[in-house]
Amino acid sequence: MPAAETYRQAAAALSTLSFEQRMTCGLLALFALLPPAAAVFVGNYTLLLAERATILAIAALSLELLVGTGGLLSFGHAAFLGIGAYSAGVLASHGLGTLSLALPAALAASGLFALITGAVAVRTRGVYFIMITLAFGQMAYFIAGSLAPYGGDDGLTFPSRTRVAGIPLFDSELAFFYATVASLAAACFAVHRLVGSRFGRVLRGLTDSEMRMQALGFAPYPYRLTLYVIAGTLCGLAGFLLGNQAEFVSPAYMHWQRSGELILMVLLGGTGTLYGPILGALAFSLLEEVLSRLTEHWKAILGLLLILLVLFANGGIAGAIASWRRGGLGLGWKRAAGLATLKAIAPLARWHRALESGARRLAKAGTARASAIARWRCGRLGLAQERARLLLAKATSLARWHRTLESLARRLAKAIAAHAAHGLAAACDLWRAVKMASGDLVISVRRRIARRGRR
Amino acid sequence: MSTTLFVVQLFNGLQLGILLFLVAAGLTLVFGVMDFINLAHGVQYMLGAYLLVMFYRLTGSFFASVVLALAASLLFGLLLEYCIFRHLYRRDHLAQVLATFGVILFLNEDVKIAWGAAPLNMPVPELLSGSVQLMDGLRYPVYRFAIIAAGLGVAVLLYLLVNHTVLGMRVRAGASNASMASALGVDINRLFMFVFGFGAMLAGFAGIMVAPILSVEPGMGDQILILAFVVIVIGGIGSVRGALIAALAVGVIDTLGRSFMIDMLRLFLPPAPARVVGPALASMSIYLLMALVLSVRPAGLFPARGRA
Numbered sequence: 001m002p003a004a005e006t007y008r009q010a011a012a013a014l015s016t017l018s019f020e021q022r023m024t025c026g027l028l029a030l031f032a033l034l035p036p037a038a039a040v041f042v043g044n045y046t047l048l049l050a051e052r053a054t055i056l057a058i059a060a061l062s063l064e065l066l067v068g069t070g071g072l073l074s075f076g077h078a079a080f081l082g083i084g085a086y087s088a089g090v091l092a093s094h095g096l097g098t099l100s101l102a103l104p105a106a107l108a109a110s111g112l113f114a115l116i117t118g119a120v121a122v123r124t125r126g127v128y129f130i131m132i133t134l135a136f137g138q139m140a141y142f143i144a145g146s147l148a149p150y151g152g153d154d155g156l157t158f159p160s161r162t163r164v165a166g167i168p169l170f171d172s173e174l175a176f177f178y179a180t181v182a183s184l185a186a187a188c189f190a191v192h193r194l195v196g197s198r199f200g201r202v203l204r205g206l207t208d209s210e211m212r213m214q215a216l217g218f219a220p221y222p223y224r225l226t227l228y229v230i231a232g233t234l235c236g237l238a239g240f241l242l243g244n245q246a247e248f249v250s251p252a253y254m255h256w257q258r259s260g261e262l263i264l265m266v267l268l269g270g271t272g273t274l275y276g277p278i279l280g281a282l283a284f285s286l287l288e289e290v291l292s293r294l295t296e297h298w299k300a301i302l303g304l305l306l307i308l309l310v311l312f313a314n315g316g317i318a319g320a321i322a323s324w325r326r327g328g329l330g331l332g333w334k335r336a337a338g339l340a341t342l343k344a345i346a347p348l349a350r351w352h353r354a355l356e357s358g359a360r361r362l363a364k365a366g367t368a369r370a371s372a373i374a375r376w377r378c379g380r381l382g383l384a385q386e387r388a389r390l391l392l393a394k395a396t397s398l399a400r401w402h403r404t405l406e407s408l409a410r411r412l413a414k415a416i417a418a419h420a421a422h423g424l425a426a427a428c429d430l431w432r433a434v435k436m437a438s439g440d441l442v443i444s445v446r447r448r449i450a451r452r453g454r455r
Numbered sequence: 456m457s458t459t460l461f462v463v464q465l466f467n468g469l470q471l472g473i474l475l476f477l478v479a480a481g482l483t484l485v486f487g488v489m490d491f492i493n494l495a496h497g498v499q500y501m502l503g504a505y506l507l508v509m510f511y512r513l514t515g516s517f518f519a520s521v522v523l524a525l526a527a528s529l530l531f532g533l534l535l536e537y538c539i540f541r542h543l544y545r546r547d548h549l550a551q552v553l554a555t556f557g558v559i560l561f562l563n564e565d566v567k568i569a570w571g572a573a574p575l576n577m578p579v580p581e582l583l584s585g586s587v588q589l590m591d592g593l594r595y596p597v598y599r600f601a602i603i604a605a606g607l608g609v610a611v612l613l614y615l616l617v618n619h620t621v622l623g624m625r626v627r628a629g630a631s632n633a634s635m636a637s638a639l640g641v642d643i644n645r646l647f648m649f650v651f652g653f654g655a656m657l658a659g660f661a662g663i664m665v666a667p668i669l670s671v672e673p674g675m676g677d678q679i680l681i682l683a684f685v686v687i688v689i690g691g692i693g694s695v696r697g698a699l700i701a702a703l704a705v706g707v708i709d710t711l712g713r714s715f716m717i718d719m720l721r722l723f724l725p726p727a728p729a730r731v732v733g734p735a736l737a738s739m740s741i742y743l744l745m746a747l748v749l750s751v752r753p754a755g756l757f758p759a760r761g762r763a
Contacts, residue, residue: 073548120746123753127492127692130548131684132749135742138681142738148731256681260494260556267553300564306557310550311542 023275023321024188031278032181036174047177048245053285054180055241058187060265060277062234065191068271069200070227071207072122075130076137077262080110080232082144082254084239089156089249099164103240110236111229113140118228122221137259144251155250162244170244180241184278187234192274194230203227264306270318279317459593464714465707470599472706473606477661478679479686479698480613481654487630487693488650489544494555495535496683497676498562499655503528503662504671505566508575517580524663525656532655536648544647559677566673574670602664609660610699617695626650630693682709685741689748691755701756705741712740 017025035050059081066072087106091097117136121129150156161170170176194200205213206220214220243249252258261284269280287305291298482496506527510520539558543551583601586594617623628636629646637643662676669675686705690697717733724732748756 067549073552075552120749123749126548127486127490128688128754130492130552131688132745134681135685135688135745139739139742143735146734146738148734256677257556257560260552263549263553264556267549271549297564297568299560300568303557303559303561303564306560307539307554310546310554310557311539 020273020275021192023273024192024278027275027278028181028185028188031184032178035177044173047173049285049289051173051177051180051245052242053282054177054184055238055245056262056265056285057278057281058180058184058241059235059238059262060269060281061184061187061191061274062231062238063262064266064269064271064277065194065234066227066231067266069195069203069207070224070231072224072228073130073263074121074133074228074231075256075259075263076117076133076135076140077231077235078256078258079113079137079140079254080235081239081242081258082140082249082251083110083113084236084241085243085249085253086144086147086150086156086239087236088162088240088243089158090150092158092160092162093150093156095159097158097160097162098166099162102162103237106236106240107233110239111233114229114232115225118225118232122224122228134256134259137254137256141251141254141256144254151250153251155248155252158243158247158249161247162240176245180245183237183241187237188274188278190234195274199223199226268309268317270321273318276318283317459590460714461711462589462593463595464710466595466599466603468707468710469703470602470606470706471710472703473603474661474665475679475682475686475706476699476702477606477609477664478658479683479690479702480610480695481657482683483687483690483693483695483698484626484630484650485654486687488626488633489629489647490633491540491544492548492551492555493540494552494680495558495562496654496658497678497680498559499528499532499658499676500662500679501566501671501673501676502531502562503659504577504666504669504675505570505575505662506659507663507666508570508577508671511577517582521663525660528659528662529652529656532659533648533652535655536651540651541644541648563673563677570673572673574672577666577671579667596668598667602668605664609657613695622649682741685745687755689745689755691758694755694757697755697757705744708744709737709741712737716740 031050031054035046038046059077062080063074063077066074066077084106087109088097088102091102091105096102117133121132121136124132145153160168161176164170170179195204202213202218203223205216206218206223210220239253242253265280265284266277267280268283269276269278287302288298291301295301478496478500481499482493485491485493485496503524506524507520510523510527511517514520514523535558539554543554579596579598583598584596586596587600589595615623617626625636625641625646628639628641629643629650633643636646658676661679682705686698686701689705690699690701713734716737717729720729720733720736752758
């Protein structure tokens, strides 16, 4: 039974794969089969949407490679999309739009741009890296806008899609769709191998602890630069496909908001997995499609969703899947919901605490009058009577202690004062004695003088 | 390249630099003190301009609306800090970038809903309209001088505030080591809130100043935000002095490059390629400056003390 045998073999091969690999393969299969099937019923529209999602998935994958493996958050990644698309478009406008020429040119151009900008950008980390890549991305955007021979700000319309060996193969939507899916599959495979290789492990080590890796003898700079170039080239491939899909390219492809959307896809999908960016790109494409039909101001909704996503749902879709697999049904989301409730009741708790501390402060006043007022207020504020009484008792004991301290201090002060007074009195006495003695002396002397005078 | 045109463009560059400084000063403090990347800072600039236009339409007095708009941008900055940014300080940069990006999308769109997508105009106040004769054939608008003067005034004020007050001392302490400052009894959360609100107000002030000479439109903050990033990277994160110097350099180089790059290239290129390469090179010039500075000093010109 050859069919059953093949099936068994396939099942055995599947069981050797990790969850991540199975998930990725499943997603790819879904991508390959569902849209063409849907296209039969709905029309080519689903194919176009799926093509876009697939291409964006390649771009998001390349960014995830940079963020997840290298710890380098690039905010200018859309520049590579534009460069790939422009390479295809410029060659096509000169009649050179064949796959054997345009694709290598697109990859080389984006790789070269990555090499040049990366040479400066990779020297820095963190916030600096984000800002520098953003600046370089905008630089590419403005350069594209000033390319007057190729449309400038208005963009460049392709005369035709890239030809394969002289045949306009990509004019068939289905063929182009499968080309994009095949590219995504190849990109997934390449990234998977790269992350698992020695190169990928060195990079992850550098992200975890740069100092340790340096102590082991790895220089960070060449590794990071190579990763940057690889990621840029991969995104160039996505750009090449994107330009061909729309048969149009404009500087808007490189706008920094596009880079932000790529980051959104990565975070929406969740970092650290192969299927995360694919899910993220898919979710983003669908979201964009649905929201833009809903209202013209869909970006406001997107922005709000983004803020809520960051504040409440860490880990993205892949994180939710992972936590679901760990056991708890959507543990991540549950935690997020819990956090949201906590945040909502936080002001209430704060108010309660304020009330409590207010009552305590009142109670601490300690005097009979203040305690009467406090008791009355506590009653009014609806605090449990026992609690208030407890607080009062505590406060009274505090006050008593305080009073003891005070009386001790007063006694001490009195003693000191007494001592001082004593000393002063002694001094006064002495002085008086001296004065008296001297007075006596003077008087006696005077008397003596007077007596002598009388004689 | 006539001298008059050169001088005019020099002043324009100076004025752009001053505006950049106002935006970048708040941004660099927020970066330096909190290690927080705030993309939404450009939105504050845009809101400043819109608030000015709104208050001007309500009150009809330029100076009253400046005061009102300043207060409103301060309040708005504090509100944003309280609702969103406060929860992001401890998160990684990915989360910060995305959340503030979301704020940009949200507020840009809200502005479009509230005031429409078409650019608004704001008249120059009567007191500051007109122009000054500088030399033969060279008149320069008073209002632009007012911008330069106001910006320099703010720079001096900021210098005094940061270097000669207790509050400024705390801000500097927070910038060089936030956890140590907090351990020494500085309420770092209140400090963050203050710095954030103040930075938002400065950006709003830049927007207010620029509203009468530019068209007020949604997304106007985005371009200046990226220039401000370049300024901060060149000047060194957390350094107000670096921001001032870098802002003036970027403003002047960008403006002069845009006006004279084609002429300069003509000196050694035929006119046709010069006309193509010139604009591209001009728009690249500040990024080239940034790359140059970074290749010599990776942490910028004046990195805040205590940072690599």
